[in-house]
Amino acid sequence: MSLIARIEALTRAKVAQVRALHGGDLSEVAHVTLADGREYACKTGPLVSVEARMLDAIGATAPAPRFVEGDLLLMDYLPGEPATPTHWRDLGRALRALHDRTGDAFGWPEPYAFGAVAIPNDPAPNWPIFWAECRLRPSLSFLPPDLAGRIETLIATLPDRLPKVRPALLHGDLWTGNVHFSHGRAWLIDPACYYGHGEVDLAMLHLFGSPPAAFRDGYGVVEPGYGERQPIYQLWPALVHYRLFGSGYAGMLDRLLSAAGV
Template sequence: MNPLAEQAADLLDDVAEDSTPLHGGDLSEIVRVRLASGRAVVAKSGGTARAEAAMLRAIADSGTPAPAVLAVSDMLLVMSDLGRETGLSQAWHPLGEAVARLHAKTGTQYGWHEDHAFGSVGIPNAPLDDWPTFWAERRLLPSVPALSPGLARELEQLAGRLSERLPRAPRPALLHGDLWTGNVMAAEGAVTGLIDPACYYGDAEVDLAMLCLFGRPAPEFWDGYGPVEPGLEERRPIYTLWPALVHLRLFGGGYAGLVERLIREAQ
């Protein structure tokens, strides 16, 4: 039996009868566990388990679908099983509505009550009142040491101009923080849950930009989401630059070209 499955069952005072590895384990191990009580749960390992549990609860509290947190320890998160996933082809409009509900929940500052991480890449979240400063200091500039000297200079120059490129005080919306299609569970034309969050409060366009980094939502998504601020397309490279930097730091030089392109598009 998979040790992770046994640990999850122990947290639930149950017995693991079977387990199946699930995709999405680049930075953690994830398994579906069938318990002796007859129910199925999903267990995810990692040192950010308690932080992720709090984020999933925040998403659910906004009225947005998310897995229920069943148990959590320092290194293990146990969630409800969302069942068979059939894809977004018939669920783009519901996804737009779900993301709009998420973004309707607001905070008082930009950031989160604690830092987070994608694997070895830290995500500083100390709150700030000025959005361009937050995006420069908490998102872009921490990646400077990972870049070539030339690209590092370009990134620093871009960060110094963000007050001219980004709104100073957009509504601090609750963000998923890693919103790409692989982190959306959907079945039979409905969104069943947003998973693997990296939540904080910030400009809603951050999530919208991330959703466009490796593809484009269908037009039905925008119908469901509703109106966006003018200039979204011009700001998008600034916001997609951060996840591109994260991919470069986590997975290597294959993402260097993407980072270089986005830095130059964002100038």
């Protein structure tokens, strides 16, 4: 069955238009307009049902999933608009509210993936163990021996370097491409949720850019020592990029490890 036929079967309406949208490197996204006037963002991929559950977990800050079947997800369509300080301040507030929601354990009920890179989310008894075993160690076999050895050295120090925290709900893949501004506010899209330390989202958001002061005003004060932990948390997205896009990211890994003192 064609994509249009599947959409029509799910929505019980004729499709008037399908327009491709930018969906990043790992998914295909389109804007679907139905003959009855409804509009959806349509996403296809093997894990869209997991993503739909993550969108539900985030709640009002994310576009609502409306239909899910197999590898097809239809969610609310939100027309984009240029970012203003008000948008960025709203993002800070929304992210703080997300991180204020806590769970019983670190991790997530099911695994996820970025393309070919598996993301284990097995529950862990404490935060340093989760970060070591579910975020850093799974990538060691894909690295040159020198980088792998430095990460092993870092892993051994994590119990002394990462704080005792309550498991906070994370977006999990928070770069600027996964922040969408619409209707005068900020929305979180393409989540890879799990429960962890809220600083992980902050670290990734600052890895490929620098949010303006309005974001910091909205989010509020960070915990003491965040600057020392930031490169440790930025290693995870850097490892993902290395595995997805190649050794061109080795320099980023080297820089982050040096910043972490390893």
